[in-house]
Amino acid sequence: MSQARKINVGLMGLGVVGGGVASVLLDTDQQVSAQVGMPVTLKKVLVRDSSRQRDTSVPVEMLTTDPEDLLGDPDIDMVVEVMGGIDPAARYLSRALASGKHVVTANKEVMAKHGPELFKAARQGGANLLFEASAGGGIPIIGSLMGQLLANEIRSIRSIINGTTNYILTRMAYQGAQFSNALAEAQEQGYAEADPTNDVEGYDAVYKISILASLAFHQRVPPEDVYREGISRLEPQDFRYARELGYAIKSLAIATLDPEGVGARVYPVLIPVDHMLGKVDGVYNAVEVTGSLCGQVLLHGMGAGRGPTTSAVVGDLIDIGRRIQAKEPPADAGFSGSSGRKPLPVRSMDDLHTRYYIRLNVTDQAGVLAQISRILGDLGISIASVLQKDTFPQDQTAELVITTHPSREASVQEALRLVGSLGVVNRVSNMLRIEE
Numbered sequence: 001m002s003q004a005r006k007i008n009v010g011l012m013g014l015g016v017v018g019g020g021v022a023s024v025l026l027d028t029d030q031q032v033s034a035q036v037g038m039p040v041t042l043k044k045v046l047v048r049d050s051s052r053q054r055d056t057s058v059p060v061e062m063l064t065t066d067p068e069d070l071l072g073d074p075d076i077d078m079v080v081e082v083m084g085g086i087d088p089a090a091r092y093l094s095r096a097l098a099s100g101k102h103v104v105t106a107n108k109e110v111m112a113k114h115g116p117e118l119f120k121a122a123r124q125g126g127a128n129l130l131f132e133a134s135a136g137g138g139i140p141i142i143g144s145l146m147g148q149l150l151a152n153e154i155r156s157i158r159s160i161i162n163g164t165t166n167y168i169l170t171r172m173a174y175q176g177a178q179f180s181n182a183l184a185e186a187q188e189q190g191y192a193e194a195d196p197t198n199d200v201e202g203y204d205a206v207y208k209i210s211i212l213a214s215l216a217f218h219q220r221v222p223p224e225d226v227y228r229e230g231i232s233r234l235e236p237q238d239f240r241y242a243r244e245l246g247y248a249i250k251s252l253a254i255a256t257l258d259p260e261g262v263g264a265r266v267y268p269v270l271i272p273v274d275h276m277l278g279k280v281d282g283v284y285n286a287v288e289v290t291g292s293l294c295g296q297v298l299l300h301g302m303g304a305g306r307g308p309t310t311s312a313v314v315g316d317l318i319d320i321g322r323r324i325q326a327k328e329p330p331a332d333a334g335f336s337g338s339s340g341r342k343p344l345p346v347r348s349m350d351d352l353h354t355r356y357y358i359r360l361n362v363t364d365q366a367g368v369l370a371q372i373s374r375i376l377g378d379l380g381i382s383i384a385s386v387l388q389k390d391t392f393p394q395d396q397t398a399e400l401v402i403t404t405h406p407s408r409e410a411s412v413q414e415a416l417r418l419v420g421s422l423g424v425v426n427r428v429s430n431m432l433r434i435e436e
């Protein structure tokens, strides 16, 4: 790394986000340099295919397909990684950091899976590593957890952090759309990828909440410890019944801290329609943080897209640039274990204590509810409400919607197994947790 009097940047990736970052660095370089206090220059851009036509102002001679042109160049002080994927991104970042190049990344998968190794490499190389865009896009949640909220013990994070999923759920709620139609519409609008698995099955949100929980609780909460359910099993009637009960359905990424441990989960929930998170619609994201001093804080905004993500990436770049300018030592992101307290265990989903919404398809005859109530009662699950919903005279079945008082997850799972085996129950159609 050069002993910088100016900062040379190597950009890895020139797609949706990279295109935005390049145009800020090329078109408004004066402003960026003024913010940093020294000249900031885009030097090289790594892509897969340098012959591709691109709608950017990046000169062709700046493009390269050889990572050595960035990683092996001692004049490049900072690498901005917006390629995505694990390999080769994790390898490139590890090498850049270990050799003293500062790194900004938008890569949630790399940060969630390889964050600790990357911080180790950063310490080894004396480099900064920032990753604001890796969760919540343009919402400054990571910087808040690493800065202004540090005085708090963070008790919980509840977030809507996948815009694709939230768009689909909004369509299902307001248009009564089937999941498959809402997904097709999201794909047409460019909000969902051709293979939507990562978004609709919750993997993307798992990576993001893994990062946020690790920062909030100062201990590693790896993605494999995050419980996950997707949204593809939701049906239009779930939204109708939820609304009748006063709830919206949202996919939440949740992280909690209590004396027994930390918990992290991603799944669709019922949340009161008048709760702020219940009103976050379309591709918008929101993150609610509950801290010991600040109480509840809610950040709301665009979680993806060129502009919002570029805002987060360039914000990190300026932050690191200022540290370089001020000759400050690298900041410790507190990603894992800097609080000085012993890491708490990750709590099992079995121990979750919450309210439940259960939708059953049953035979339309007397005595059905009594059989179901007996099973729930025997397992200590108290019923809060029962709605007999749509009936289907042609096959003499009916839909029964039950909500419970707070109950233990393991008991509810056991009850659903037993209820599902009753002769009068055709199907356990859905089970959702209720957030208040």
Ligand SMILES: NC(=O)c1ccc[n+]([C@@H]2O[C@H](COP(=O)([O-])OP(=O)(O)OC[C@H]3O[C@@H](n4cnc5c(N)ncnc54)[C@H](OP(=O)(O)O)[C@@H]3O)[C@@H](O)[C@H]2O)c1
Binding pocket: 012, 013, 014, 015, 016, 017, 018, 046, 047, 048, 049, 050, 052, 081, 082, 083, 084, 085, 087, 088, 106, 107, 108, 133, 134, 137, 303, 304, 305, 306, 309
């Ligand atoms: N898009 C968003 O709204 C958003 C929001 C938050 C975070 N992010 C994160 O930002 C990152 C980039 O997302 P994106 O939407 O900008 O992706 P994208 O549009 O698919 O662009 C990826 C870019 O990386 C280059 N690239 C990919 N693999 C490469 C390799 N092995 N070697 C060299 N270049 C490679 C591609 O080169 P070619 O152009 O030659 O194909 C392309 O320019 C991802 O980690 C994503 O999760 C994105």
